[in-house]
Amino acid sequence: MQKTMENKAIICRELTKEFGDFKAVDRISFEVNQGEIFGFLGANGAGKTTAMRILCGLSYPSSGEATVAGFDVYKQQEQIKKNIGYMSQKFSLYDNLTTLENIEFYGGVYGLSRPEIKERSAQLVHTLGLEKEVKKLVGDLPLGWKQKLAFSVAIFHRPKIVFLDEPTGGVDPITRRQFWDMIYEAAASGITVFVTTHYMDEAEYCHRISVMVDGRVEAIDSPANLKARFHTDSMDEVFYQLARGAKRTAD
Amino acid sequence: MISVSVKNISKLYGAVKAVDDVSFNVQQGELFGLIGPDGAGKTSLFRILTTLLLADHGTASVNGLDVVKDYRAIRNKIGYMPGRFSLYQDLTVNENLSFFAAIFGTSIEENYALIRDIYEQIKPFGNRRAGKLSGGMKQKLALCCALIHKPEVLFLDEPTTGVDVVSRKEFWEMLARLKEQQITIVVSTPYMDEARRCDRIALMQAGKIMSVETPERIIHNFPKPVYAVGATDLYGLLKELRVDPAVESCYAFGEYLHLTVLAATTSEQSIHSIVQKYQPKNLVIKEITPTIEDSFIRLMNEQNANAENDGE
Amino acid sequence: MxxxxxxxxxxxxxxxxxxxxxxxxxxxxxxxxxxxxxxxSSEVKNIGIAIQDNAHDIHTAQITEKIQSSSYFKLQPAVSNYADIEQQFKNGSIKCALVFPVNFGADLLRTGGAQIQLIADASDPNTATTLTNYLQSIINSYQQQLNPNAKISYEIIPETRQLYNEEQNxxxxxxxxxxxxxxxxxxxxxxxxxxxxxxxxxxxxxxxxxxxxxxxxxxxxxxxxxxxxxxxxxxxxxxxxxxxxxxxxxxxxxxxxxxxxxxxxxxxxxxxxxxxxxxxxxxxxxxxxxxxxxxxxxxxxxxxxxxxxxxxxxxxxxxxxxxxxxxxxxxxxxxxxxxxxxxxxxxxxxxxxxxxxxxxxxxxxxxx
Structure with missing residues (x-):
C-alpha cells in the first residue's frame, strides 16, 4: 500500500463535498500518476472548482479520502500547500511589481533562501528570454508573457504537483502552444500537471483526462481511448455526449 | 445592403494601438465573426461601433448612421452584449428582463416571438437571481436582454468565453436561428473552432485585421498542403521537427502535429521520409484540410515577420 | 414616467x-x-480639580461644595499656594484649578463683581474649554441662586452650549x-x-x-x-x-x-x-x-x-x-x-x- 502511494501524485476515493443537501462533488474516485499531465474537464457547474479547492488544501471534503503528494486533505493541508503550485486564469502576479520583484516575492513566500531565489530567478529570466523585461512592471507585459511568467512562478519552488485552472483562456494560438511546451517540460522534469481547460484540443495534449458531469466523474481515460469508446474522432463530440445530459444548471 | 461599415478605424491608448487602421463591411442579415485572442482589439472595436468609444481616426456607420454624429439614433437600433456578464446579479431573471425591456421602451410580450426560443429555456428559472445561474444560462439571459427591443444589429462581445462546450454549441445554434430573422449579428470569439459557424470572419491580432473572408475562403487560401502527423511521443517529435531544415512550420493540434514543409511539391511519401528520420513509434501521416487555426497561426507569423522587417 | x-x-x-x-x-x-x-461624548467626568481658597468664607465654601457634588469634577485636597497647583498640574492629578481671592465673598456682595481665577490645562484645548465652561456655569448658577434678581456681571464668555443647554446634556x-x-x-x-x-x-x-x-x-x-x-x-x-x-x-x-x-x-x-x-x-x-x-x-x-x-x-x-x-x-x-x-x-x-x-x-x- 505504502509503495503504491508513493508514485501516485493524487489519490481520490469516494471524495464528496456537500453544501446542505446539494452534492457539489459526489463520490469521485481517481488517481493521478507522478509526472502525468491530467486534464480535469467538466461542464460549468459540474463541480470541478469545488474538487480542485479540496485538492489544493483550501477546503475540507464532507466525506471520502484523498491524498495530494502523499498528504491527507483533512489533516495535512499545510504540507499540501507547500508541495503544490497553483495558477489560475486571472494569474496571481502583481501588476504593479516588476518581473523580478514578483519572482522574488513568490520565492520568499515559499521559504526559499536568498541565494536560491537569486540563482533560480536568473535562470528563469534566461529561459523565458525576459532579460530586457526584468525591471518592467508586470502590468506592462503582453498577456502571453504574463501567462508564461505566472506559470513559471507557480512552479518556481519546484512543487510536486501544479494545478492550472484554465491557464490559456484568451491567448493567441501560438502563445497557447508555447505555453503547452512549458507544461510538457515541467511534466518531463517530474512535476505532475493537473489542468482544467475549455479548449478541447488542449484536452488531447493531456495524458489522461476525466470528465465531470453533475458532481460525478463520468469518464476517465486517455483521449484516444475515449474517442474510440464514443466512436468519434473529436474530443468535442466526446465531451458533448457526456455533458449533454447534465441536469445541473447552477454553478 | 451594408449594415455595418468600418473605414480606417484606429484607437490608441497612450502609445498602444488597440485598433490599427481597421476596415470592413458587414452585410445586412450577415453573421460576422471577429476572431482573435484577448488584446487583439475586438472589444475596442465593439465599443466604437456601439457608440461607447470615440475612434482616433477613421469613420464607422451602423445602418447608415454615423457612430459619432448619430449616436443617439444608433442606440435605439442596436443590441449589445458586453464581454463581461453584464446583468444585475441581485435581480431575478424576470426582473432583469423587464428592466431592460423598460429602458428600451418595450415589454417582454411585444417582441416575444424573437426571444421565445431562448426565453423558454430560462423561463423555469424566472425567479432565480441572475448571479445564481450557470455560465450557459447567464449567457442566454444576457442574449435575451440584448434582443428584447428587437434590434436591427446585434453586437455580441465574446459571448461564449469561459462557457462549456455544450452551452457554446447551443448558443451558436440560437445565433443561427436569429440570423434567419434577418438580424445582422457581429460576434467576437477567441475560439477559432467557432469561426466556421460565421458567414464571414475577420481574423484579428494586435489591433490589425489579418484577413476578412468566408471561413471556406480563408481555408482555401492556405497556400500549402497541411499534413497531420501522429506518433506515440508527440512532444518529442514536435521538438525534432521544429528544427528540421526541411520543415516550414510544425504545431501541435490535439492528438496530431500539423506540418507544412518548405518544398514546393509534397506528397505523403516525402513527408514520411522527413519524419521517419526521428524513428517515431506508431507513425501516422495524412494530408488534411487546414483549420482556421492553422490559417490564423500562419497569418500571425507573417504579421510578426512583417513587423520585424518594418522595425529594421 | x-x-x-x-x-x-x-x-x-x-x-x-x-x-x-x-x-x-x-x-x-x-x-x-x-x-x-x-x-x-466630549463631556468630562471626574476631572481632578484643586481649589486654592484664600477667602474662606461661606460663599467659597458653598461653591466648593457645588463643585464637589458635581459629577464632572473630583476635588483634590485644598492647596494654599500657586506652587502646589503647578506641582499637581505636572503630576497630572488635576486638569484645572480655581483660585478664590482674599475678599471674594465681600466683593461679591458689595459690587456683584468678584474676581476668581480659573486655570485649566490647555494641552488639550477642547477639554480645557469644556472645563472652564462647566466651572463658569456652576458659578453662574450659584450666583443666580444667591440672588435671583441679580445681574450676572462676571466676566464670562458663554459658549452656546452652556447658554442653551442648562442641564449640560x-x-x-x-x-x-x-x-x-x-x-x-x-x-x-x-x-x-x-x-x-x-x-x-x-x-x-x-x-x-x-x-x-x-x-x-x-x-x-x-x-x-x-x-x-x-x-x-x-x-x-x-x-x-x-x-x-x-x-x-x-x-x-x-x-x-x-x-x-x-x-x-x-x-x-x-x-x-x-x-x-x-x-x-x-x-x-x-x-x-x-x-x-x-x-x-x-x-x-x-x-x-x-x-x-x-x-x-x-x-x-x-x-x-x-x-x-x-x-x-x-x-x-x-x-x-x-x-x-x-x-x-x-x-x-x-x-x-x-x-x-x-x-x-x-x-x-x-x-x-
Missing part, C-alpha cells in the same frame, strides 16, 4: 438585497447615535453632527458606490447604449437614497428625542425642508464622485476621506472651529455640512426660525445647484 418608476424599483431591489448596504443604512444611524451620544451637540454624517454616508458614499458598481459590472455599458437619457440615470439613482436618507433622518430624530432626551425646539417642517436640501447636496456630491471614478473602492475612499472626514473635523461638531488654525477655518467655509450643521443646530436646539438661517440656506442651495450642474455635465455618454 413609468420608466423612471421601473428604474427606481430596481434600485430599491439592489438596496434591499444587499445585506451590507442594509446594515450601513439602518445599523449605522443607531450605532452612531449611541456612540456619539454616550461613549464619544452633552449629546445635544452631537445630534446635528450625526445627522450630517449619516447623510454623507447614505447619500454621498452609497450613491456613488451604486453608480460605480454598474460601471464595474458592465451594466453601465448597456445603459449607455440604450436610449436612456443621462439625467434619467442620475435621477433614478438619486431618488431611492433621498427616500432612505429621510427615513434615517426620522430614525435619528426619534432616537434623539426618546433615547438621548433631546428636545426639538424649532419647526419640524423647517428641519425637514432644510434636510431635504442638504440630502440633495450630498446626492449631487455622490453622483459627481461616481462620474469621475471607475472603481467602488475609489468611490468609497473619496467619499470617506474627501467628504466624511471634513464633516467630522471641519463643521465644528467634534472640535470647536474657533480652536482650529486659520487655514482650516477658511477651508471649512466650502464644506456644505458646515452650513447644514449651523442650520440644524439653530432650528433644532435653539428653536430659531427661517429668518435666522436664510443665509446658510442660500449658501447650501447655491452649492447644491452648482454641484448638480457639474455632475450632469460630467456624466459621460460614452465610456472614455
Amino acid at each position: 413609468k420608466l423612471l418608476f421601473v428604474f427606481i424599483r430596481k434600485e430599491f431591489y439592489h438596496v434591499f438585497r444587499d445585506r451590507r448596504t442594509l446594515l450601513i443604512l439602518f445599523g449605522l444611524p443607531i450605532v452612531q447615535i449611541i456612540l456619539f451620544g454616550y461613549a464619544l 452633552g449629546s445635544l451637540n452631537f445630534v446635528p453632527g450625526v445627522i450630517a454624517l449619516i447623510f454623507m454616508i447614505v447619500s454621498t458614499a452609497l450613491t456613488s458606490v451604486a453608480v460605480v458598481r454598474e460601471k464595474e459590472l458592465g451594466t453601465m455599458e448597456i445603459l449607455l447604449v440604450s436610449p436612456l437619457k443621462p439625467v434619467m440615470v442620475l435621477i433614478a439613482k438619486a431618488i431611492p437614497y433621498l427616500v432612505l436618507s429621510l427615513i434615517n433622518f426620522v430614525v435619528i430624530l426619534v432616537l434623539s428625542v426618546f433615547l438621548l432626551k433631546v428636545e426639538i425646539k424649532g419647526s419640524v417642517a423647517l428641519l425637514f425642508a432644510e434636510s431635504i436640501l442638504f440630502i440633495i447636496t450630498c446626492l449631487a456630491l455622490g453622483l459627481l464622485i461616481s462620474n469621475v471614478t471607475a472603481s467602488q473602492q475609489t468611490a468609497m475612499l473619496i467619499s470617506m476621506m474627501g467628504m466624511m472626514l471634513p464633516t467630522l473635523i471641519l463643521t465644528g461638531f467634534m472640535f470647536p472651529l474657533e480652536n482650529m488654525p486659520v487655514l482650516f477655518q477658511l477651508i471649512s467655509h466650502v464644506i456644505p455640512s458646515r452650513y447644514y450643521y449651523i442650520i440644524i443646530k439653530n432650528v433644532m436646539l435653539k428653536g430659531l426660525g427661517f429668518g435666522y438661517v436664510w443665509k446658510e440656506t442660500l449658501v447650501l442651495a447655491f452649492m447644491t445647484v452648482s454641484l448638480l450642474a457639474i455632475a450632469l455635465r460630467k456624466f459621460k455618454t460614452r465610456l472614455a
